[in-house]
Amino acid sequence: MKEVSDTRIKSPPRLIIAGAPASGKGTQCEIIKEKYGIIHLSTGDMLRAAVAAGSDVGIEAKDFMDAGKLVPDGVIIGIVKDRLQESDCVKSGWLLDGFPRTPAQAEALADAGVSADCFVFLNVPDDVLVERVVGRRTDPETGKIYHMTFSPPEDEEVLARLEQRSDDTEEKVKVRLEEFRANIDAVKGVYKDISVEVDGANEPEEVSAAIVEAIDSVLV
Numbered sequence: 001m002k003e004v005s006d007t008r009i010k011s012p013p014r015l016i017i018a019g020a021p022a023s024g025k026g027t028q029c030e031i032i033k034e035k036y037g038i039i040h041l042s043t044g045d046m047l048r049a050a051v052a053a054g055s056d057v058g059i060e061a062k063d064f065m066d067a068g069k070l071v072p073d074g075v076i077i078g079i080v081k082d083r084l085q086e087s088d089c090v091k092s093g094w095l096l097d098g099f100p101r102t103p104a105q106a107e108a109l110a111d112a113g114v115s116a117d118c119f120v121f122l123n124v125p126d127d128v129l130v131e132r133v134v135g136r137r138t139d140p141e142t143g144k145i146y147h148m149t150f151s152p153p154e155d156e157e158v159l160a161r162l163e164q165r166s167d168d169t170e171e172k173v174k175v176r177l178e179e180f181r182a183n184i185d186a187v188k189g190v191y192k193d194i195s196v197e198v199d200g201a202n203e204p205e206e207v208s209a210a211i212v213e214a215i216d217s218v219l220v
Helices: 024-038 043-053 054-066 073-084 087-092 102-112 126-134 156-161 170-190 204-218
Strands: 012-018 039-042 094-097 118-124 136-138 145-147 195-199
Touching: 012 024, 012 170, 012 195, 024 039, 024 094, 024 118, 024 204, 039 043, 039 087, 043 073, 054 073, 054 156, 054 170, 073 087, 073 102, 102 170, 118 170, 118 204, 126 136, 195 204
Parallel strands: 012 094, 012 118, 039 094, 118 195
Antiparallel strands: 136 145
């Protein structure tokens, strides 16, 4: 397996963040984006944009999607590479959110000439992740997300109408975690020279402070 070497730095920042479902990755992505002024990228957003733009890889991806098939890694890598070469990413830097997910994707990304400055992994125990997910509820009228333990609504009327997503059950989240755990160690191995592990079970402010310290240590 290839290893991504430690290239101590380049500005603008080129970052990857990984974390299990409910690890707090979304919150930290927003903080990183604001702090460094970089472009936040998820594969879902990039895929939809490529399809809408009608690019070569977008058209190829659409063919798979229309057939009800998973878009293969080769196509996804093409979409990611194209997006990272666009002027806003070149000028401002980028944050890949939750990608690569597998060692094969990580190696393909390296083969495509894409390298990062820092790989941030949010480490949260499974029992904490399960509690975070199972307690989540959504207000169907406002779209606001609450948590029955950590941030329940004060309004009884709102409480009465909250809904739980069908995949936010303990059984289903454990399946998602198993899939995540099956690949993450190998992905971390590819980026071991630029990897930093942060305790994602801490308060969001503590987590973000640790992430910023790690990123700043490799940026000049």
